């Protein structure tokens with residue numbers, strides 16, 4: 001009798017979990033596909049209807065695609081729940097790589113034509129625009145995350161303790177979103193007046209084959225020397241933000257860090273620490289790959305590059321992705337240099353810096 005009761009209890013819980021996951025995935029897709037323009041005039045958001053097709057930016061993805069496909073890790077909550085908690089790269093057609101529905105056709109063209117019509121030089125204006133697009137993509141995703149956590153915490157299939165967890169996650173996203181609003185306002189102000197020299201950057205240029213495309217922003221908590229840069233647990237503190245992205249150049253590609261001057265206090269020591277470990281013979285490519293797979297969910301990479309990696313390197317990358325996805329995980333101060341050396345075979349030939357480091 002007891003066994004039968006346990007079986008029914010388990011079955012009921014399983015059904016509830018599956019229903020919750022199905023609702024989560026549905027809501028997640030609905031939010032992601034809900035395009036809205038992030039262009040503001042006098043604090044009023046542009047109300048143009050998004051033409052999704054017109055703002056797909058696949059030019060960069062084509063550079064790393066094989067038979068029209070790339071790999072990417074998907075380690076969001078719904079995927080991890082379905083895959084027993086282990087992230088794995090997923091093959092995806094570049095026409096299906098998630099598009100960023102954050103600008104209407106008019107404002108996307110007006111703002112980003114300068115960087116979409118050719119390779120990166122790089123210069124202040126281009127880097128500011130790439131950084132701005134990285135910021136807006138995060139703004140869009142964070143805004144989605146807040147509303148998603150809010151609606152799912154009220155889902156009828158969820159238990160009280162899971163609802164509490166989602167509410168905690170929502171508060172964390174809200175905090176990050178409030179900070180992003182401030183950074184977006186700084187970017188908007190500088191870009192509206194063409195003050196591109198308000199931005200600093202470091203670009204590492206490579207002639208090696210390009211295998212990775214990414215863009216993102218980060219509030220760096222620790223630098224490459226494991227020193228704490230800012231306390232992210234303090235909601236009152238204004239966080240410094242750094243943008244990062246890859247871009248094609250005339251002769252190869254570049255990995256760039258960029259920041260608005262309002263974040264220099266955090267970003268300058270962050271970049272200085274990277275310069276220090278390079279001086280001490282730590283491989284730049286290793287540091288960057290650890291940085292990317294610890295901090296950037298918006299990435300895509302070449303299938304044959306992944307297939308050639310050793311199982312140890314694949315394991316480390318997948319561990320880093322998993323760690324990034326866990327809402328309660330804390331990061332080790334030395335996370336940017338710990339683990340395997342010699343992970344990436346890229347070399348960087350030139351460092352192009354326009355900052356006061």
Ligand SMILES: [Zn+2]
Pocket residue numbers: 037038039046047048103104105106107108
């Ligand atoms: Zn618009």
